[in-house]
Amino acid sequence: MMSDSSISSSRKLPADAKRMVAKFVLFPVLLYGIVALANAVFVHLVDWRGAQNPNERLLWDPDLPKTGLVILGDSVFASSYIDSSNQTFSFLLQQWSGKNVFNGALEGADPPDFLNAAELLTSSGMKGATVVLDIMPNRFLEFNQLENPSGNQARRFERLLGHGAVSSLIAEIRRPLVILDPDILMNCLIRKKFFGVDPYRNRVWDKDGDLAHRRFQVFQQQIAFGSLRSFAWVQELNSLLKRSDDKLVIFISPVNETLINTYSSKEYAARCHVEFSRAHQSLLSYLDRQGIPYIDGSNQFEAEDFVDLVHVNVHGQRRIAELIDGYVTGGRPDFSFRKSIYSIIGMLEP
Amino acid sequence: MLFVPAVLAAYQLMPSRWRWAVLLSASIAFYAALRAPLLVVAWAFVVLTSYWLGLRISDESNGIRRRTYLWAGVAAQVVVLGSIKYLRPILRLIGPRFEIPTGDMDWLSTLGISYYTLQAVSYLVDVYLGTAKPERHFGRFALYLGFFPKLLQGPIERAGDLLPQLQSLGSFNYTNVRSGVLLFCWGLFKKVAVANRLAPFVTSVYYDPHGYSGLSLIAATYMYALQILADFSGYTDMALGVARMFNIRLTENFNSPYFATSIADFWRRWHISFSRWILDYIFKPLQIEWRNARKVGVVGALMVTFLFSGLWHGVALTFIAWGLLHGVYLSSSILLKPWREAVYRNIGLANHPWRRVLQGIITFNLVAFAWIFFRARSIADGWYIATHLFVGAATRISYATAVRGGVMGAILNGGSVRDFAMLGAAMAVWFLGSTFRKTVRLQEQPIWFRWLMYYALILALVYLNAHDDVGFVYFQF
Amino acid sequence: MIKPDLKRVILQELKLDDWQIEDETLAAEIPGWDSLSHTSVILAVEKAFGVRFSNVEVLKLNKLGDLQRLLDSKLQ
Numbered sequence: 001m002m003s004d005s006s007i008s009s010s011r012k013l014p015a016d017a018k019r020m021v022a023k024f025v026l027f028p029v030l031l032y033g034i035v036a037l038a039n040a041v042f043v044h045l046v047d048w049r050g051a052q053n054p055n056e057r058l059l060w061d062p063d064l065p066k067t068g069l070v071i072l073g074d075s076v077f078a079s080s081y082i083d084s085s086n087q088t089f090s091f092l093l094q095q096w097s098g099k100n101v102f103n104g105a106l107e108g109a110d111p112p113d114f115l116n117a118a119e120l121l122t123s124s125g126m127k128g129a130t131v132v133l134d135i136m137p138n139r140f141l142e143f144n145q146l147e148n149p150s151g152n153q154a155r156r157f158e159r160l161l162g163h164g165a166v167s168s169l170i171a172e173i174r175r176p177l178v179i180l181d182p183d184i185l186m187n188c189l190i191r192k193k194f195f196g197v198d199p200y201r202n203r204v205w206d207k208d209g210d211l212a213h214r215r216f217q218v219f220q221q222q223i224a225f226g227s228l229r230s231f232a233w234v235q236e237l238n239s240l241l242k243r244s245d246d247k248l249v250i251f252i253s254p255v256n257e258t259l260i261n262t263y264s265s266k267e268y269a270a271r272c273h274v275e276f277s278r279a280h281q282s283l284l285s286y287l288d289r290q291g292i293p294y295i296d297g298s299n300q301f302e303a304e305d306f307v308d309l310v311h312v313n314v315h316g317q318r319r320i321a322e323l324i325d326g327y328v329t330g331g332r333p334d335f336s337f338r339k340s341i342y343s344i345i346g347m348l349e350p
Numbered sequence: 351m352l353f354v355p356a357v358l359a360a361y362q363l364m365p366s367r368w369r370w371a372v373l374l375s376a377s378i379a380f381y382a383a384l385r386a387p388l389l390v391v392a393w394a395f396v397v398l399t400s401y402w403l404g405l406r407i408s409d410e411s412n413g414i415r416r417r418t419y420l421w422a423g424v425a426a427q428v429v430v431l432g433s434i435k436y437l438r439p440i441l442r443l444i445g446p447r448f449e450i451p452t453g454d455m456d457w458l459s460t461l462g463i464s465y466y467t468l469q470a471v472s473y474l475v476d477v478y479l480g481t482a483k484p485e486r487h488f489g490r491f492a493l494y495l496g497f498f499p500k501l502l503q504g505p506i507e508r509a510g511d512l513l514p515q516l517q518s519l520g521s522f523n524y525t526n527v528r529s530g531v532l533l534f535c536w537g538l539f540k541k542v543a544v545a546n547r548l549a550p551f552v553t554s555v556y557y558d559p560h561g562y563s564g565l566s567l568i569a570a571t572y573m574y575a576l577q578i579l580a581d582f583s584g585y586t587d588m589a590l591g592v593a594r595m596f597n598i599r600l601t602e603n604f605n606s607p608y609f610a611t612s613i614a615d616f617w618r619r620w621h622i623s624f625s626r627w628i629l630d631y632i633f634k635p636l637q638i639e640w641r642n643a644r645k646v647g648v649v650g651a652l653m654v655t656f657l658f659s660g661l662w663h664g665v666a667l668t669f670i671a672w673g674l675l676h677g678v679y680l681s682s683s684i685l686l687k688p689w690r691e692a693v694y695r696n697i698g699l700a701n702h703p704w705r706r707v708l709q710g711i712i713t714f715n716l717v718a719f720a721w722i723f724f725r726a727r728s729i730a731d732g733w734y735i736a737t738h739l740f741v742g743a744a745t746r747i748s749y750a751t752a753v754r755g756g757v758m759g760a761i762l763n764g765g766s767v768r769d770f771a772m773l774g775a776a777m778a779v780w781f782l783g784s785t786f787r788k789t790v791r792l793q794e795q796p797i798w799f800r801w802l803m804y805y806a807l808i809l810a811l812v813y814l815n816a817h818d819d820v821g822f823v824y825f826q827f
Numbered sequence: 828m829i830k831p832d833l834k835r836v837i838l839q840e841l842k843l844d845d846w847q848i849e850d851e852t853l854a855a856e857i858p859g860w861d862s863l864s865h866t867s868v869i870l871a872v873e874k875a876f877g878v879r880f881s882n883v884e885v886l887k888l889n890k891l892g893d894l895q896r897l898l899d900s901k902l903q
Contacts (some may be wrong), residue, residue, distance in 0.1 A: 182813045638885045641866040
C-alpha cells in the first residue's frame, strides 16, 4: 500500500527533501512578511492608537515601557470618570515631570492580574522603573462574592504571555503586529467614546444621580466584616519587580467616609470606620515590615473628589497626581500641611 | 502541541514492524496525561477482556459456549461503562447518603469510556457473526481500541475498517500529513471560532430561560443546533486529521446532517459511527426478534434503540426525553408513511424538486426542537422552552421589551454588535469552507492557490477564535 | 442462483413489478428494501415456505444469494 511509494520516493529523497525543507521554511516566513507589510501600512495610514481604550493600554500597546514611571492598578487608577483624556492623573504627571508616564492600570483588576501585569512588563524588558500600584484598603476585607483565582483578565494575559516556551515566542512575535488583533481593528471601525459618556464621565457622588448610592448598597451586601485577607501577594509583586531592579511604591487609595456616613446608619458607619481603619493599619504595618514604600492617600481627599465610595473624578485625579508627584519629586510644603490639617480635624471628630 | 510531531517523528524512525508500539505507547501516554488513573485501568480491562473473549469466540466451535462468551463480553463492557459513568448519578438519585466523593471524576470520568466500550462490543459481535476476523496480535488490538486521535470522543471504528489498516502502517506520506494538518486546522476553526462563539449566546438563554421571550428561545435553540454541529464535527475533523497524518483513515462522522430530508436520513448523517452502531447492534437484532409483530415490533425496536441513545449521552431525564423524542419521530415516520405520500401526491408535490427543500426544512426544525431537551438544564426547563417558543411577542409584554431581553437584545446592545459581527463572519467562513471542501480538491491545485488557502485558514483562526474556554460539548459522554 | 419462487415472494412483498435480482444483489440495491422492508420480506419468505430463521442467521445475511442458501438449508 504505502510501501511502493516509499520505495520510489526514497530514491528521489535528496532532491525532494531539499524542496520540502525549503517549503517548510518559506511558508511561515512568507506569511510573516505579508502580515508585517500589511501591518506597516496600516500603522502608517490609520490613527489606531487614538481609537483604543486608554484604560486597557497595557493589553494592546505593543510599546511597553522600558523604564520611567509606570502605573499599575485597578479601576481606581484606571481613570474612567473624566470627560477627556487630558484629565487623567497620568497625563498631568507626564506634563508636570516632562517624563513618560505609562498607565497600565486595568478596570476590575485583581491581585493575580497585578502579578500578570508585572510579569508582562518585566519580561518585555522593564528595568529600573518606579511602579506605583493602588491598593484600596477594603481590598483586604472579606467579600461574599467569589473572586476568580486567576484574575479577571486571565485569558488576555495568557494570550500576551503564553504559557510555555513556544506560545511565549509566538506571543512575542505577534505583539507588534497590531493588525492581527481583532479587538484593535474593531475599535478602529467602531470609534467608541471612552470618556464623557454615561456612566464614565466627571461627576460628584451626591450631586449626580444615584449611581453612588446603588453601588454602596451592593457593597454593603457583599462585604463581610471579619478576618482580613492575605497580604502575601504584595510581597510577591515586590520580589518580582525587584528582580528587574524595578521599585514598587504602593498608593493607598482613599475611601469616601462622608458617603458612608450619609448612606448608612450610625452604627453601621461606625463599624465601617473601625474595619477600614483596621485594614488600613494592618496594611501600613505590613508594608513597613516588608520595606515597601508607600504614599498614604487616605484622608488626603475631600468629598467632592469622589464619584462613589472609592473612585475619583476630575478633581480627584488632580489630587492623585499631586500626591504622586510630591512623592516622586520629594515632597511639597502644602502637601504635608494638608495632611496635618486633616489629621487634626480627624482628632476633633466625636 | 509538540506531542503529535514528536510521535510522528518516532513513528517514522521506527521500522514498520514496531510502528504499532509507537502509536500504542503514545496513546497510553495520552490517556494517562488526563490524570484519571481509573480510566486507564478501565480501558485496560476492556482491552484484556475483549481480546481474550474475541479469540475464545473465534476458536470455539460449540455454539452455546460461543454465545456465552459473547454475552460475557458484552456484559463486561456494559458493567464497566455503567459503573464508571452512571454509578454516581444513580446513587445521587437514590439519596444524598450515598454520595461518593469522587471530585473531578464526574466530568473527567466519561472521557473515552463510552466510546471504546461500544467499539469492543461491536468487535465481539462481529467476530461472533463471522463478519470480522479476531485480532491475534495483542498490541495491535490494544491500539485498535485505544488509538489516541479517536480515544476520547470516537469515531467508533469497526474491526473491518481499522484493523486491516493497523496491519500495514505505512511510512511518512507527505500528502497525507499535509492534508491531515489542514483537516485538523479546519476542525480547530469550527471548534474555536464557530462553536465557542455561539456558546455564550446559547448559555445565557438556556441558563435562565424564564427570563427570555419566545423569540430569544427560538434563536438560542437554532444557535445551539449550529453550535453542537460545529463543536462535534470540529472535534471529529481534528481526530481524522491527526489520524491521517499516520496514514490511517477513520470513518467520517458527519455528512451535512442539517440537509437531511427525513429523520431517518438525519441519523444516516449525524454522528454516523454511533448511529450505525445502534442500528446494527441494537435496532436490527430487536427488529428481527420482533418481526412477527410487524410495525409494532419496529416501533418497539426504535423506541428501545433511542432510549439507549439518550441514556448513553447521559443519565438525565433531558437526554432520555431527547432520545425518546427521536424514537417517536422515527416511529411516526414509519406509521404515517402511506398517508404522507398521499398528502404529497394530493398537493402535487410528489416529485417536485422543492419537496426535498421542504422536507429538509421540516427535518431541521424537528431536530432543533429535540435539541431543546438535549441542552436544557432540566426537564422542567426543557418543557418551559418547548411550550414558550411562540409566547412573548404576542402577550402583554410589548415587543420592545420582549426584544430587549435576550439574544435579540444582545444585538441591539452596542457592545455586542461586535460579537455578533464576529460570529457572522465565523459562520460565513464555515459555510464557505464547507462548500469549498466539497467542491474543490485542494491537493490538486497549484501551490500558490494552496498556500493562499492555508494562509486564509490561519488568519481566520487568528482573527475569529473566541477567547472563551467552553470545552467540547460531547466530552461529557 | 435465485430460484423463481423466492423471487416471486420478494417482489410481491416489496410491491415491485420486476427487477433483476441475482445472487450478488445486495439488499440495499433493491428499491424499497431498507431496514423496514428487510424484515417484512424475511417474514413473507418464512410464511411462504413454512420455515423459521434464527435471529443470528438473519443478521448474517448480506446478499440475496445468502438468503437463497439459507432457505435451501432449511428446506432440506
